[in-house]
Amino acid sequence: MAPHLGHDEFFKSLTDLLSKTSQQVHGSVYLTQKALINVPGATTTNSQPSILIRATDGNTNAPNLKESKESRASKDKSQKIKLSTIVSPDDIEAFYVRYADVCKAGMSGLKKRDRRARKAKTKGGAAKVTKP
Amino acid sequence: MPYLPTSQAYLEQSAQLLQAYPDTTRIVTKYSFPTNRRGNLTRAHKSQVRKDAKAAASGGTTTTPASPSTATATLTLKTFNPTTGICLHYRTNKLQEVGRLITTLGKLAAGADVAGLGLSAPVPVSADVEMVDAPAQEATPVASKTQGQGQGQSAKGKKKGGKGKR
Numbered sequence: 001m002a003p004h005l006g007h008d009e010f011f012k013s014l015t016d017l018l019s020k021t022s023q024q025v026h027g028s029v030y031l032t033q034k035a036l037i038n039v040p041g042a043t044t045t046n047s048q049p050s051i052l053i054r055a056t057d058g059n060t061n062a063p064n065l066k067e068s069k070e071s072r073a074s075k076d077k078s079q080k081i082k083l084s085t086i087v088s089p090d091d092i093e094a095f096y097v098r099y100a101d102v103c104k105a106g107m108s109g110l111k112k113r114d115r116r117a118r119k120a121k122t123k124g125g126a127a128k129v130t131k132p
Numbered sequence: 133m134p135y136l137p138t139s140q141a142y143l144e145q146s147a148q149l150l151q152a153y154p155d156t157t158r159i160v161t162k163y164s165f166p167t168n169r170r171g172n173l174t175r176a177h178k179s180q181v182r183k184d185a186k187a188a189a190s191g192g193t194t195t196t197p198a199s200p201s202t203a204t205a206t207l208t209l210k211t212f213n214p215t216t217g218i219c220l221h222y223r224t225n226k227l228q229e230v231g232r233l234i235t236t237l238g239k240l241a242a243g244a245d246v247a248g249l250g251l252s253a254p255v256p257v258s259a260d261v262e263m264v265d266a267p268a269q270e271a272t273p274v275a276s277k278t279q280g281q282g283q284g285q286s287a288k289g290k291k292k293g294g295k296g297k298r
């Protein structure tokens with residue numbers, strides 16, 4: 001298992017992973033969060049646990065196994081991208097602010113707010129709808 | 133494994149699940165593009181046909197779909213507790229929801245309870261619906277806890293029955 005990354009490194013790698021997936025218009029990114037309770041090595045202050053954050057592509061960026069036989073032979077577990085970091089209870093708020101920004105920026109494959117259509121429907125309400 | 137209709141319902145029930153089992157419950161956020169498997173493609177095609185038929189029946193002028201070729205990614209949130217087998221889902225494809233969802237996941241990670249999420253205020257319309265929902269879900273983990281020794285299967289069945297009622 002790869003060692004846990006620092007927050008900066010984690011966000012950098014996550015940004016890369018998300019943008020790569022969005023550009024390819026293919027694959028998945030799995031983000032997992034879990035509280036570390038009764039785990040040695042995790043700092044626990046005033047009963048608030050540390051949070052383990054994991055990100056992986058679930059090996060979805062590997063070539064399709066059904067399509068090419070050779071790729072199956074060269075299949076290597078190490079192709080799978082795995083990132084993880086630990087957030088201590090004091091950092092949770094700051095971490096999630098950045099986390100939300102990274103996700104918002106990286107998940108460009110999702111539907112954007114369709115301003116054009118709404119403007120056409122309600123001409124007067126367009127000014128209200130458009131937020132910065 | 134229900135898909136909850138609103139993000140508010142999902143987040144509130146997740147908060148309760150996390151409170152009941154803080155050490156084993158995990159939240160998975162999946163950002164994924166649809167695959168080109170045949171099943172997926174036929175399903176997408178069928179739903180498109182249905183949509184077109186609906187539009188033709190109601191509006192008359194079939195508006196061309198906004199983005200027919202570009203695949204839209206989906207964001208699936210899943211709160212899973214392996215010991216009880218409870219699994220809550222929420223799915224969206226709107227970018228505008230991402231920021232709010234992740235921020236709320238942060239609150240969940242910090243151990244916020246249902247009230248601490250601060251979700252009830254901005255959505256007053258659906259608030260009364262959620263109030264009906266909440267006590268039922270609250271009762272579920274407790275019930276499974278009391279009769280959970282060595283009969284996880286029956287507890288699971290009970291849960292499914294409870295969800296079917298709603």
